[in-house]
Amino acid sequence: MTESAVNEHEVSYPPSAEFVEQANAGPELYAAAEKDRLAFWAEQAERLDWAEKFTDVLDWSDAPVAKWFVGGKLNVAYNCVDRHVLAGNGDRVAIHWEGEPGDSRDLTYSDLLAEVSRAANAFTELGLVAGDRVAIYMPMVPEAIVAMLACARLGLMHSVVFAGFSSTALRSRIDDAEAKLVVTTDGQWRRGKAASLKDAVDTAVDGADSIEHVLVVKRTDIDVSWTDGRDLWWHETVGSASPEHDAQPFDSEHPLFILYTSGTTGKPKGIIHTSAGYLTQTSYTHHYVFDHKPGKDVYWCTADIGWVTGHSYIVYGPLSNGATQVVYEGTPNSPDEHRHWNIIEKYEVSIYYTAPTLVRTFMKWGREIPDAHDLSSIRLLGSVGEPINPEAWRWFRSVIGGNKAPIVDTWWQTETGAIMVSPLPGVTATKPGSAMTPLPGIAAKIVDDEAKPLGPGGNGFLVLDEPWPAMLRGIWGDMERYKDTYWSRYAEEGWYFAGDGAKFDDDGDLWVLGRVDDVMNISGHRISTSEVESALVGHPSVAEAAVVGAADETTGQGIVAFVILRGGIENTGDDLIAELKAEVSREISPIAKPRQITVVPELPKTRSGKIMRRLLRDVAEGRDLGDTSTLVDPAVFEAIKAAGKKA
Numbered sequence: 001m002t003e004s005a006v007n008e009h010e011v012s013y014p015p016s017a018e019f020v021e022q023a024n025a026g027p028e029l030y031a032a033a034e035k036d037r038l039a040f041w042a043e044q045a046e047r048l049d050w051a052e053k054f055t056d057v058l059d060w061s062d063a064p065v066a067k068w069f070v071g072g073k074l075n076v077a078y079n080c081v082d083r084h085v086l087a088g089n090g091d092r093v094a095i096h097w098e099g100e101p102g103d104s105r106d107l108t109y110s111d112l113l114a115e116v117s118r119a120a121n122a123f124t125e126l127g128l129v130a131g132d133r134v135a136i137y138m139p140m141v142p143e144a145i146v147a148m149l150a151c152a153r154l155g156l157m158h159s160v161v162f163a164g165f166s167s168t169a170l171r172s173r174i175d176d177a178e179a180k181l182v183v184t185t186d187g188q189w190r191r192g193k194a195a196s197l198k199d200a201v202d203t204a205v206d207g208a209d210s211i212e213h214v215l216v217v218k219r220t221d222i223d224v225s226w227t228d229g230r231d232l233w234w235h236e237t238v239g240s241a242s243p244e245h246d247a248q249p250f251d252s253e254h255p256l257f258i259l260y261t262s263g264t265t266g267k268p269k270g271i272i273h274t275s276a277g278y279l280t281q282t283s284y285t286h287h288y289v290f291d292h293k294p295g296k297d298v299y300w301c302t303a304d305i306g307w308v309t310g311h312s313y314i315v316y317g318p319l320s321n322g323a324t325q326v327v328y329e330g331t332p333n334s335p336d337e338h339r340h341w342n343i344i345e346k347y348e349v350s351i352y353y354t355a356p357t358l359v360r361t362f363m364k365w366g367r368e369i370p371d372a373h374d375l376s377s378i379r380l381l382g383s384v385g386e387p388i389n390p391e392a393w394r395w396f397r398s399v400i401g402g403n404k405a406p407i408v409d410t411w412w413q414t415e416t417g418a419i420m421v422s423p424l425p426g427v428t429a430t431k432p433g434s435a436m437t438p439l440p441g442i443a444a445k446i447v448d449d450e451a452k453p454l455g456p457g458g459n460g461f462l463v464l465d466e467p468w469p470a471m472l473r474g475i476w477g478d479m480e481r482y483k484d485t486y487w488s489r490y491a492e493e494g495w496y497f498a499g500d501g502a503k504f505d506d507d508g509d510l511w512v513l514g515r516v517d518d519v520m521n522i523s524g525h526r527i528s529t530s531e532v533e534s535a536l537v538g539h540p541s542v543a544e545a546a547v548v549g550a551a552d553e554t555t556g557q558g559i560v561a562f563v564i565l566r567g568g569i570e571n572t573g574d575d576l577i578a579e580l581k582a583e584v585s586r587e588i589s590p591i592a593k594p595r596q597i598t599v600v601p602e603l604p605k606t607r608s609g610k611i612m613r614r615l616l617r618d619v620a621e622g623r624d625l626g627d628t629s630t631l632v633d634p635a636v637f638e639a640i641k642a643a644g645k646k647a
């Protein structure tokens, strides 16, 4: 392995004395979990209101399908809504909602209770019973969250499908889960324009045998076609239902939702999550990792509910903790690039959780934009979704965090349900680019191909060697694939294979290097795509970079890079490319020097913001493009190919 792109012994950032003073978590949390892991989780489960106490913390006898908090009963929606009202916090704002065109709405916990109760009554009236599946295909409107909670309240499983996905993607998810109801909107706002969403639903449900009803929230007021008997307006059906509803408790292991992961190949996997373990870990992590203080903090997670981050850190974690949060419907540059900072100023957001790709976009737009705003309310920043390169990390901390807000770089997956590896903001001295340490109660290892655990300096695969409460319970309809994908690689040891490469630095801190399929092999040297990207982005001319390993006759793979320049930087052609290659040589090693660097206007990304390296590899290796259906904008490729020809 080559040297890392960053000097990991550079200054680390300890929390300030003032932060430590008021922090939810201290070092004793690690000690408690260390002493007795299961007792620690039993204690965390006390964060929830139980209708019936559990008798056992964990039953792993049917591994790899866990049962957590065995014999317990609770209602997830009651824990996210009712209990806050009953505790006297009904007037607290749960959701400060900002619509894309500039409309806004505040929902208190009492409002949320009335809405969720109405929706639960309406769903019951439609004949839905516990265990049924409901597809939710909606933009970021409050009703989307209400619909999810109404499902949870009734023991229905929701399957949220990102509203940017095609009708084909929606249909395959409806069919796979045999959903009976789709909840949607007439249309969605995108950069000031209303675009139909109902049309896509109509196409998707045409001939879908399982579907009985389509429930439509009026959002944009555009015309929709209507199928009588099947289609229902939310404002009529839910609007006329009673706001009183008695939540029934369900077993700890009652299924809560299915969420399909954007698989790189083949059919998407319907990841199954269940109730009590999932809620315990999302609540626990939201409280400690974000140092959340209910009634004081204003929290904003910029994800979409179509992704797991939206499930765990917009809906279940924050609401179980009685949070006041911002929910934003639109894109960060609508109507202009000031939108996020305007929202932060307006609501005095104190905790801001986003993705590295967005941080790099902000860098590209230039610091004068956030600098024009008062961001002094921010006291904590979070990052999720991919490795955050040290350059973006430092920019985030200094420009957005006023050089004082701790950054929590949180590693986890759809499959893990909740955060697994992250700093604790009042404890950990953080290093730019490192997710640092498994959280208290979480067991992780870095191991080699032969399952040998690696120590400081080691570089291998990230595995989870003990079950955790929010872990997936399977893949919908395909338990063989569940075992095969996650548990066969280290079957003998019984470890969960995360599919990520990782290393421990010499201090024993953990660095996630990216998906294993993103690790290149150059003349027998393993180099992570993100390491090279990080080096490129470290150059003052580069805003964003994507790196792939392309087949190479002599070296096995050669490194091919695509870069976007920062605003105002002139593309000097060969001179610039030579300089960038030299930069990578310097930062990592001559072995890591890209064979080819192409300046491009855009990078192809999935709708969740992940760079589609597979497609870039196709371009780099001169192949026809495969499936581009999950891309935000397939036209991006034409521009990339054109730039490649010029290069």
Ligand code: 6R9
Pocket (backbone or CB within 6 Å): 261, 307, 308, 309, 383, 384, 385, 386, 387, 388, 409, 410, 411, 412, 413, 414, 415, 435, 498, 499, 500, 512, 513, 514, 515, 608
């Ligand atoms: C939550 C989420 C999971 C994959 C995961 C890894 C990457 C997520 C990361 C990170 C480095 C972090 N990933 N967080 N890599 N540092 N802090 O993103 O879930 O969409 O299922 O993606 O994302 O590669 O395996 P999901």
